Amino acid sequence: MKTEITQTDNTVTVSVCGRLDTVTSAEFEKTLAPHFATQGLELVLDCREMEYISSAGLRVVLTAHKNVTAKGGRFIIRNINKEVHSVFDMTGFSRILTIE
Amino acid sequence: MINISHIKKSYGATPVLDDVSLSVKRNETVSIIGYSGSGKSTLLNCIAGLEPYGSGTITTGLANAKGEGTIGMVFSSGNLFPHLTVMQNLTLAPVKVLGLSPKLAEEEAMEILERVGIWSVRDAYPESLSSGQRQRAAIARSLMMKPRILLLDEPTSSLDPASTSEVFKVLSDLKNQDMTIVLVTHSIDLARAISDRIVFMENGRIIEQGTPAEIINNPQHRETRTFINHSVNLVYNIPSERYDHPELNARIEVFCLRYRLSHSETYSLQLAVEELLNIIPLDKGVGVIITKLDKGLKIEATLPKSEMPYLADESMKEELSYTILEGLCESIEEEANEIGETVIRLTIKQNSI
Structure with missing residues (x-):
């Protein structure tokens, strides 16, 4: 799993490439965590190159959503593929999260 | 001749x-x-x-x-x-x-x-x-x-x-x-x-x-x-919690290639195995067998003998991993085999992902 972060004004975009699973999700959380304290942040998770997500990755996504919205910000997920979307659907995450 | x-x-x-x-x-x-x-x-x-x-x-x-x-x-x-x-x-x-x-x-x-x-x-x-x-x-x-x-x-x-x-x-x-x-x-x-x-x-x-x-x-x-x-199935032994997850995934990919399974089926299988291993104890070792059925896939995990069923705990059913397994599987069964070990069987739905 690789991540790339780009920042413009108050928007941070984290692009994920590869798998978010038991092995990689702790590292992914470390990448996101520094942005949790920012007030009114728009945190975008670009999943164009995300191949796979499991419950371990979903937990980190949910943590990010809770932290960012608690600080008055927005957490947005973009460009998820069909399989990853199915996992968001079967867990009910697609009803809670903003998926564009 | x-x-x-x-x-x-x-x-x-x-x-x-x-x-x-x-x-x-x-x-x-x-x-x-x-x-x-x-x-x-x-x-x-x-x-x-x-x-x-x-x-x-x-x-x-x-x-x-x-x-x-x-x-x-x-x-x-x-x-x-x-x-x-x-x-x-x-x-x-x-x-x-x-x-x-x-x-x-x-x-x-x-x-x-x-x-x-x-x-x-x-x-x-x-x-x-x-x-x-x-x-x-x-x-x-x-x-x-x-x-x-x-x-x-x-x-x-x-x-x-x-x-x-x-x-x-x-x-x-x-x-x-x-x-x-x-x-x-x-x-x-x-x-x-x-x-x-x-x-x-x-x-x-x-x-x-x-x-x-x-x-x-x-x-x-x-x-x-x-x-x-x-030869026909994927047989994988997980010795403890510190198992080699990438290696297991690679073995699943090879298995899926062998049976020409689709990308979605490979995803379902890897996800079901990962989530199953999240909710069962691995410290005493678990044997996993993956079988390609005529229609669909079966995962069988064999665990040490236990007084209580592993999946009986209601709180487990609230776990995210269990929710994903319910979404992926047609059936989730648990029973004792002839020597008293617990066998958990998952049958993965077709087109679950």
Whole structure:
């Protein structure tokens, strides 16, 4: 799993490439965590190159959503593929999260 | 066509063929399966006359000293002459051994190359061919000698899935020719696809033989069952919580490639295994077996004996991992096996992802 972060004004975009699973999700959380304290942040998770997500990755996504919205910000997920979307659907995450 | 009677052979004090008897009928296709070191390749080499044996007899009913219409042999590596083109590899023996004119040999080679689908690479050297093309060229070279018996030693063992599929097709076509085929293979898929009979060997002995359905679907001996289980299914042992997750995923990917499963099916399988391993204790080890069913996939996890069922806890059902398993699976079952271990079975829905 690789991540790339780009920042413009108050928007941070984290692009994920590869798998978010038991092995990689702790590292992914470390990448996101520094942005949790920012007030009114728009945190975008670009999943164009995300191949796979499991419950371990979903937990980190949910943590990010809770932290960012608690600080008055927005957490947005973009460009998820069909399989990853199915996992968001079967867990009910697609009803809670903003998926564009 | 081939009668093998009480063959014995040893390397020093180690027996490699231990009183092997086998009859192969004319035009029958027989696959010999078994672990490495079981004696199957040695048996094939003895039939081909490439290796001596200690006692017993092998008769083939063939006696043409010139080579035509006798025994052809194809090795796993192909063994083509690297300094000769495909065409030269094919025509060398018919010209030198059978005394065919080069023109006639080339005409016959063209026909055979067309049959095995590599006519277009007739002037290429072996090193520039794909592994599947090389193996088909090796089969074509054997066919040039018009063998009545064709022996193949692991013809797909060094091939990628696409090349394996090419060789499968060629071997399936050969089955319909006037030829007796004996094949040594690790590939249950190949054995199932082309054999009239499958012979399972272990420790230099024939343990069991029967039709593909009998041997693969209903083996009678424990040794055969273990081999088939390991060959057809993905069997993976998780020793503790610190298991090698990337390796397990890689093994699942190879399994899915073998059965040509879709990307979505591969995803479902990897996800179901990962989520299952999240909710069961791994500290005392877990055995995982993944089976491809006619429709769908089955995962079986065997855990140590337990007083309480592992999945009975209601709080577990609120776990995210369990929610995903419910989304992926048609059924989630738990029961004790005959020795008291707990077996959890998941049947993955088709199109769950």
